[in-house]
Amino acid sequence: MRRSKPWPPWAHPAIVILFVAGCFHLYRGAPVDGVVFVAVAIWLASAETRSPAAVGEEYAALPSSWLLGGVLLACVVVLTVAPRYGRVDVMVVGGIGIASVAVAATRDDTVPPPRRGAAWPYALVGLVAALNELTAYLLESTPAADWRHPSVSDLTDPVWAWGPTRGILVLGWLVGGVCLLRMLPGRVAAVGGTEAGSGEGAR
Amino acid sequence: MTARLITIGVFAACALALVGLQIAAEHRPDRICGLGTLFGRLMATRATRVAVVLAWAWIGWHFLVTPPA
Numbered sequence: 001m002r003r004s005k006p007w008p009p010w011a012h013p014a015i016v017i018l019f020v021a022g023c024f025h026l027y028r029g030a031p032v033d034g035v036v037f038v039a040v041a042i043w044l045a046s047a048e049t050r051s052p053a054a055v056g057e058e059y060a061a062l063p064s065s066w067l068l069g070g071v072l073l074a075c076v077v078v079l080t081v082a083p084r085y086g087r088v089d090v091m092v093v094g095g096i097g098i099a100s101v102a103v104a105a106t107r108d109d110t111v112p113p114p115r116r117g118a119a120w121p122y123a124l125v126g127l128v129a130a131l132n133e134l135t136a137y138l139l140e141s142t143p144a145a146d147w148r149h150p151s152v153s154d155l156t157d158p159v160w161a162w163g164p165t166r167g168i169l170v171l172g173w174l175v176g177g178v179c180l181l182r183m184l185p186g187r188v189a190a191v192g193g194t195e196a197g198s199g200e201g202a203r
Numbered sequence: 204m205t206a207r208l209i210t211i212g213v214f215a216a217c218a219l220a221l222v223g224l225q226i227a228a229e230h231r232p233d234r235i236c237g238l239g240t241l242f243g244r245l246m247a248t249r250a251t252r253v254a255v256v257l258a259w260a261w262i263g264w265h266f267l268v269t270p271p272a
Contacts, residue, residue, distance in 0.1 A: 012250040012251075014250040014251045014253075014254040015250055015254075017254060018254050018257065029272065030269065033261065033264070033265070033269075036257075036261075037257070037261075040253060040257055044249070044250055044253055044254075047249070048249070048250055052249075053248070053249040079267060084267070084270075085267075085268060085269070085270045089267050089268050090268050093260075093263045093264055093267050093268050094264070094268070096260065096263065097257075097260030097261070097263065097264055098260075100256050100259070100260050101253060101256050101257050101260060103256075104249075104252045104253050104255075104256040104257075105249065105252075105253050107249070107252070109247060109248045109249055110247050111247065112243065112244040112247035112248070113240050113243040113244060113247075114240075115236050115240055115241075115244060116232055116233050116236070117228060117231070117232050117233055117234050117235040117236040117237070117240075118234065118235060118236060119236040119241055119244075121220075121224050121235065122221070122224060122236075122238075122241060125217050125220045125221055125224070126217075128213065128216075128217055129213070129214065129217040132210060132213040132214060132217070135210075136210055147207065148206040148207050148210075149206060149207070149210050150207060150210055150211065152214060153265070153266070153271065154271075155211065155214065156266070157271065160266050160267070169266070170263075170267070173259075173262060173263050173266075176259060177259055177260075179242075180242070180246065180255065180256060180259060183242060183243055183246040184246065184252075185246070185247065185252075
C-alpha cells in the first residue's frame with residue numbers, strides 16, 4: 001500500500017522541478033529545451049492526477065549484453081566521429097533521449113529499495129552546484145565576466161571539443177543511461193481493462 | 204582571477220563531495236545512502252523516474268547538440 005504524500009499528485013516535487021527548469025530554459029533562450037521540459041511536466045501532472053502508475057514487483061528485462069554493448073559502441077563511434085552539433089548528433093542524441101523518456105514513462109512503479117542512510121547530503125551538494133551554475137549564468141554578462149564566472153559548459157567545452165575525450169565523455173553518458181535502464185521497473189502489465197492504476201490490485 | 208577560482212573551486216568541491224559521500228556510504232551505509240540506492244528509489248516511481256531520465260537525456264542534448272550561445 002502506498003503512503004499518502006503531503007502534496008497533490010500534480011504537484012509532485014519532481015514535476016515542479018521539471019516545470020521550473022523548463023521555464024528557466026525558456027528564459028535563458030533555449031526554447032526547445034524549455035518546451036520539452038514544460039511539456040513533460042504538464043503530461044506528468046496530468047498522468048499522475050488521472051492514473052497513478054501500477055505497482056509491480058518486476059524489473060525490466062534488458063537486451064542481451066552483446067546487443068547492448070554493440071549499440072552503445074556504435075553510438076560512441078558515431079557521436080565521436082560525426083561533426084559536432086551536426087544533424088547526426090541531433091538524430092542520435094534526440095532519438096536516444098525521446099526513446100528513453102518514453103520507456104521510462106510507460107513502466108510500472110515498483111517497491112523502492114530500503115534506505116537506511118541519509119540522502120539529504122546529495123540534495124545539498126546538488127543545490128550548491130545548481131546555485132553556483134545559476135550565479136555564473138547571471139553574472140556572465142560580458143566576455144570578461146564570462147571568464148571570471150565560468151559555467152560547467154564553459155569549463156568542459158575543450159574536453160567535448162577534442163575527439164578522443166569527447167568519445168570518453170559520450171561513453172560515460174551512455175553507460176550512465178544503461179545504468180538507469182537497469183533500474184527500470186517492468187512494463188505496464190496490461191493496456192485497456194486493467195490499465196495502470198485502474199484496478200484495486202494495482203495498489 | 205579570484206572570482207574564477209572561487210567558481211571553479213565550488214564546482215570541484217561539489218564533485219569531490221559526491222565522491223566522498225559515495226565512499227562514506229560504502230563504509231557507513233547506516234549514515235549515508237549510496238548512489239545506487241538513491242537512484243534505485245528515484246527510479247521506482249514514475250514522476251521521479253521520468254525526471255531523472257529526462258535530466259540524463261538533456262545532458263547529452265546540451266553538450267552534444269546545442270552549440271554555445
